[in-house]
Amino acid sequence: DSGVTQTPKHLITATGQRVTLRCSPRSGDLSVYWYQQSLDQGLQFLIQYYNGEERAKGNILERFSAQQFPDLHSELNLSSLELGDSALYFCASSPAGGVADTQYFGPGTRLTVL
Amino acid sequence: EDQVTQSPEALRLQEGESSSLNCSYTVSGLRGLFWYRQDPGKGPEFLFTLYSAGEEKEKERLKATLTKKESFLHITAPKPEDSATYLCAVRGSWGKLQFGAGTQVVVTP
Numbered sequence: 001d002s003g004v005t006q007t008p009k010h011l012i013t014a015t016g017q018r019v020t021l022r023c024s025p026r027s028g029d030l031s032v033y034w035y036q037q038s039l040d041q042g043l044q045f046l047i048q049y050y051n052g053e054e055r056a057k058g059n060i061l062e063r064f065s066a067q068q069f070p071d072l073h074s075e076l077n078l079s080s081l082e083l084g085d086s087a088l089y090f091c092a093s094s095p096a097g098g099v100a101d102t103q104y105f106g107p108g109t110r111l112t113v114l
Numbered sequence: 115e116d117q118v119t120q121s122p123e124a125l126r127l128q129e130g131e132s133s134s135l136n137c138s139y140t141v142s143g144l145r146g147l148f149w150y151r152q153d154p155g156k157g158p159e160f161l162f163t164l165y166s167a168g169e170e171k172e173k174e175r176l177k178a179t180l181t182k183k184e185s186f187l188h189i190t191a192p193k194p195e196d197s198a199t200y201l202c203a204v205r206g207s208w209g210k211l212q213f214g215a216g217t218q219v220v221v222t223p
Binding site: 110 | 155156160163165201203212213214
């Protein structure tokens with residue numbers, strides 16, 4: 001158990017809908033990262049937050065957005081969902097968000113778009 | 115752009131049959147090379163971080179090594195519970211963690 005929690009574990013929804021994924025980092029970690037893992041793409045970095053502020057952006061679609069709250073938990077919002085958004089979504093956390101920091105991953109949320 | 119290539123894509127081993135996984139990388143200003151283990155449907159589990167060429171780290175039956183262009187994950191006398199996908203990732207000077215596609219290892223009794 002990495003100490004990173006994610007809810008829900010599974011999410012099934014329809015195309016065009018909007019969902020919110022939640023992540024709580026390890027105790028004491030200030031940085032949160034979001035990743036998408038699909039069968040054909042592997043693990044893709046989406047976005048990083050550090051202490052409430054956006055720090056880095058990866059391959060995140062405009063339909064997706066995220067934020068980190070004062071209590072350091074983070075939410076990833078996915079809107080206008082398409083079939084291709086079906087994937088595992090992982091949150092990771094690290095102590096300070098530095099480039100040499102080790103990231104610890106949560107158990108993931110499996111999103112199925114029908 | 116940072117790139118990570120892992121080989122082989124899949125590896126089938128008999129219990130006790132040692133082997134090595136390869137991770138070749140190109141990165142601007144290596145800040146760290148990371149090995150993770152991932153079971154199906156689960157989150158990646160951290161194994162090792164290596165920071166500079168020549169560095170080695172060990173944990174139980176696993177040993178990771180690093181050169182300027184590649185890293186190896188050696189699995190010594192594997193057991194069935196070592197079956198998993200092993201992921202390699204690099205982090206360069208601009209901070210993004212770039213993952214390879216992984217090597218799927220199956221260890222049979």
